[in-house]
Every structure is written in structure tokens, then in C-alpha cells.
Amino acid sequence: MPRSNQTKQLLAQSLQELMVTTPLEKISVNDIVDHAGVGRNTFYYHFEDKYDLVNWYFQSGITQFLVERSAYSSWGTLLTALETYFLENKVFYCNALAYNGQNSLQQYMFDYLCSIFAQNARELNPEIPSDRTQMAGQFFAGAMMGILIPWVFGGMKSNALSSVSDISLPVFNHDIMQQLLRGNLQ
Structure with a gap:
């Protein structure tokens, strides 16, 4: 799997794990990247929001x-x-x-x-x-x-x-x- 897809999967997994306890509307990009252990720029390189x-x-x-x-x-x-x-x-x-x-x-x-x-x-x-x-x-x-x-x-x-x-x-x-x-x- 290309590195870009690995990063996207990591961010998606982070979001999924957060969604177990928190509604989507209450999860921020900061929450996702902190949980995934990557920087905000990494997130915004791949996704708009x-x-x-x-x-x-x-x-x-x-x-x-x-x-x-x-x-x-x-x-x-x-x-x-x-x-x-x-x-x-x-x-x-x-x-x-x-x-x-x-x-x-x-x-x-x-x-x-x-x-x-x-x-x-x-x-x-x-x-x-x-x-x-x-x-x-x-x-x-x-x-x-x-x-x-x-x-x-x-x-x-x-x-x-x-x-x-x-x-x-x-x-x-x-x-x-x-x-x-x-x-x-x-």
C-alpha cells in the first residue's frame, strides 16, 4: 500500500476509534491528529476537513x-x-x-x-x-x-x-x- 494510503488509513482508524465514544460533530481535526500521532499539516495534505x-x-x-x-x-x-x-x-x-x-x-x-x-x-x-x-x-x-x-x-x-x-x-x-x-x- 502506498505511503499516502497508509496515512489516510491511519487517520481513518483514528477517527473510527474516537467515534466509539464521541459523536462526529464533537470530534475535531486536532483530536484526530493527536490520536493518530501526526501533525495537522499531514491531515490537511490529504483531506479538506x-x-x-x-x-x-x-x-x-x-x-x-x-x-x-x-x-x-x-x-x-x-x-x-x-x-x-x-x-x-x-x-x-x-x-x-x-x-x-x-x-x-x-x-x-x-x-x-x-x-x-x-x-x-x-x-x-x-x-x-x-x-x-x-x-x-x-x-x-x-x-x-x-x-x-x-x-x-x-x-x-x-x-x-x-x-x-x-x-x-x-x-x-x-x-x-x-x-x-x-x-x-x-
Whole structure:
């Protein structure tokens, strides 16, 4: 692992350890760097603020986790993979998602999921205009966040999120995606 990533991981681990006892809003950059044993300049070399660190941790962790599990194949697979990942990092995500202000993880996750679903829509039907694929991405990201956030705030009860995977709206159902892209979904 490159030294830059090691430093980022060290800072993320420091933040995670602090979040066990302290809400994210009450943790300062000074707290993070003191706990990690590095200087403030090191932190600001890698991140704009603590929320940037939170978003980096999510993006780096979830991408690796989902790619390793090929979780993009269906709604159920994606929900099950997300549940597993979030449960493995429960304290961090309960704490990080509680904040919904500027540069929040909630907004970052929504944007991240939008890009994943929009890319899937583009691959499914490359001739559809980009504004339609963006709308499809927003639609499915909103659905995912609408399930994920209440589950997190409800205490992340095991198997509760993956049990929703039985609903009849598969994210990657080609017929539904095609109808949505063409504006025919009713």
C-alpha cells in the first residue's frame, strides 16, 4: 500500500476509534491528529476537513467491498452486501450518517449511488440521452437511500435490510430500467 494510503488509513482508524465514544460533530481535526500521532499539516495534505475523511473512508471501503462481492448484479445482492459492510462498521456509520449538513456522508452516498446507477443505465442503453440516465441514477439512489438511512437510524438490526431485498423492484431489471430511461415508467 502506498505511503499516502497508509496515512489516510491511519487517520481513518483514528477517527473510527474516537467515534466509539464521541459523536462526529464533537470530534475535531486536532483530536484526530493527536490520536493518530501526526501533525495537522499531514491531515490537511490529504483531506479538506473531517467530513472529507469520512467520505474518503466510505468511498474506499465500500468500493472495494462491493467490487469484491460483485454486488451490483441485483437489488437483493446489493442490499445484502451493503448490510454486511455497514454491520462490520456499525459504530462508524451510525455516527457518520447522523450528521446531514454540508459535506455530509448522506449526500456523498447519494451522489456515489447516483453515479453507479447512472453508469448501469448508460451501459444498458447507450443511445439514451445523459439527462435520462442521470434521472434513472437519481431514482434508484433515492430508493436505496430511502431504505438504507431508516435502517441505520433504527439500529442496524441484522438481516432487516437484506429482508427488504424480496421487494419486487429489482434495481437492474432491464425492463424497468428501459421504461424509466424512455420515460414510460408508470
